[in-house]
Amino acid sequence: MGIGKDTLDGAYATHKAAYGGQKEDYFALLYLAQQFEKSVEAVADRVAFGEPQDEGINAFYVDVNRRNLYLFQFQWAAQPQAFKEPLRRLAREGMERIFGPAPNGAGRLLSELRERLHEDQAAIDKVIVHFVFNGDPSEADQSAVLDALRED
8 A cells, every 4th residue: 555745745735724734644644544444534533633742653543343453653754763763752651641541731642542442442452553654664674773662
């Protein structure tokens, strides 16, 4: 499933008035819509548009049929090193902010995620974290730095 620059540009032009954010935020929107066969409007509330990513994620999706919660970090970049800081944030404080006691000052995406967790908790068996970028996945798999962070 490829999302090219032209597609990204088109989505940004079409939806920026409704959702705001940066052009790169629309990579997550398009990916979720394609991956889960939903409309852009149906998944837009699961994407951080221009929000801080304190938890190390910038999108999520609950698939009740598969019984999975997907946490995503999207980077419109070709280099897997772009995931270094988000992985650190996810390991250090993100999981606690997502699954622990309600944090003070939660952003829109975290509030929406925690609400979905509360409503769909009986339908979630697994939590899967995906890092999506437009580079070579084998390069990310071979990165010693990312491997150490994944272990954390």
